[in-house]
Amino acid sequence: MQTLLSTSTNPIWSYFSSICAIPHPSKHEQQLVEWIQNWATEKNIDCVQDEVGNLILTKPASAGYEDKTAVILQAHLDMVPQKNSDSSHDFLVDPITPIVKGDWLHADNTTLGADNGIGMASCLAVLGANDLQHGPLEVLLTTDEETGMTGAFGLKAGALKGKVLINTDSEQESELYVGCAGGVNVNIDLAYEKMEPEVSHAAYEISLTGLKGGHSGCDINLGRGNAIKELAAVLNNLDGVPFNVANFEGGSLRNAIPREAKAVIVCDEQYQNSLELLINTLQVTLAAQFEGVETNLTLTVKKSTLPTSILTHESQTALLESIQGCKNGVFSMDNNFSNVVQTSSNIGVITQSTEGKLCFKIQVLIRSQVEQEKQDEANEIQAHFESHGASVRQDGIYPGWTPNPNSAIYQVMENQYIELFGSKPKTMVIHAGLECGLFSAQYPEWDMISVGPTIKFPHSPDEKLEIATVDKYWDLLTATLKALD
Structure with missing residues (x-):
């Protein structure tokens, strides 16, 4: 400077x-x-x-x-x-x-x-x-x-x-x-129930880091990975390892594509080798999926302190299926301007409250040049999360x-x-x-x-x-x- x-x-x-x-x-x-x-x-x-x-x-x-x-x-x-x-x-x-x-x-x-x-x-x-x-x-x-x-x-x-x-x-x-x-915020409160883990089980932190992130409007068409979406997909692909999610968090701003996310899972210690092999395989899969786009993508697993609680099976299913099934990225292009996105959404933040009301708070930002299309997509995403038991509200609407x-x-x-x-x-x-x-x-x-x-x-x-x-x-x-x- x-x-x-x-x-x-x-x-x-x-x-x-x-x-x-x-x-x-x-x-x-x-x-x-x-x-x-x-x-x-x-x-x-x-x-x-x-x-x-x-x-x-x-x-x-x-x-x-x-x-x-x-x-x-x-x-x-x-x-x-x-x-x-x-x-x-x-x-x-x-x-x-x-x-x-x-x-x-x-x-x-x-x-x-x-x-x-x-x-x-x-x-x-x-x-x-x-x-x-x-x-x-x-x-x-x-x-x-x-x-x-x-x-x-x-x-x-x-x-x-x-x-x-x-x-x-x-x-x-x-x-x-x-x-x-214009834009509209979709705010999701997904309540969950918890239970105690088996004392003989072990905890593992799975982290997805190194993504580029960026502006959820200007960069949404660049094919970059959304850390929240991709980590949910990773957990849904841990075939053969019976586990429970204890924690899931990622992103920091609804208008920024999330660059990092992490989850803590609990499983029987006998599955540690299988888990590590799966994570290594999924790292290779993700690297291939985002080849030339996400050059620093890193998926890791490490042993963690056993948490005092884990999600019930029903709560875990609702969490992972609602995230993975939520529309994200570019929906349509503007026919009047070359290479301009018309409508998109970004799952920007997920946080977890562990005291008082137990819930995951998820923030989604939808953008569109077409007011009706913007509202239609917001309503669809709201209905999607409500179908998984979430409480949803829309705010921050701007033209x-x-x-x-x-x-x-x-x-x-x-x-x-x-x-x-x-x-x-x-x-x-x-x-x-x-x-x-x-x-x-x-x-x-x-x-x-x-x-x-x-x-x-x-x-x-x-x-x-x-x-x-x-x-x-x-x-x-x-x-x-x-x-x-």
Whole structure:
């Protein structure tokens, strides 16, 4: 990162460096909020915080641009906190460490937070610059986008005056985004009954690790393994080893493809050799299944402490069959946009409560550009788990963003892209939940577009930012602000 700070004239990098230095995972953005508030005070930039935690910063038009269109630049404050299992990083305390590797910027075994830190940095860079031409400017920085879109849901009508919004949360340079998927959360409580294990039996921990994970929207079509689904399949394939499940957990966020899962099973110790042979065989099978995709996939078994309880046969059957039978991944493709997923789901998290109400809590996120298809899939998954005795509720429903064929901001940005780079950008819809769909509820008159530099594998420790595209993004953003009438 020091190399970029010392060699690049792009102001985005210094702001992004500051953002990385301040912990800001979802629901813990306050340190970053305070830093931005103090920075705005020093720069004499008006900054207010609304009742849900969003920041709204305003800057007057540059000289001669007072009558131009008022523009809103928008980013979200939070980042997804994901790390590799061997990392000791504490997202509530430790800074993110950006590392330059060739043409890309990575972090040290954690998410980088370029989603959406680099967009946020560009918003601050525009506010802090004295040599840009633009009309009246507002910057909207929303809170808790990654886990609940709390800021977008809570944005009040009349809080902003601009008529054009540029969202900075897209992740592919050369593409202009004009629409996005909506989403719905399906929350499952699968109750279970327990019994005591035989004292002569032994316990074994089976772990599936090393998967790439990634964004459950942008990366859902890459054929990556879902650790929760695959581990359930492993347990269902332990033929010849009579066992009971004691524990099953995996994943950490509903909007991230789970990279790791583990289970503790109990069986007669005489089956240890058979179990180890089966796990080795299934490791080979999984490696072949995901050849060229999951190069670090690791399935292991090791002896564990005998637990005080195990699931009954009926509860175990309900758990494994409900997970393995749940639809997951890509359901349909968008006929209007090449290689864009239309509808998908992701089993993102499973946790187990062992005190009080005994249950497995499972979180599924369904995305779709088509509202009815989104709801149909959610209802089908709900019915599937209910058929296995689960209690299910749906929440967090947010709409997609419908493309506007008459968008003026799209035309301006497309023209600027052609003028700057000599080629036409692609018009795209993203299979992810941009906040634009929610904004349209309170501000239906807004003309919106989403743009950004190239970010690969967000929501996973493999997240990386293509350095050269940040300059192109900055040039396009500032040229567009200047060109708007």
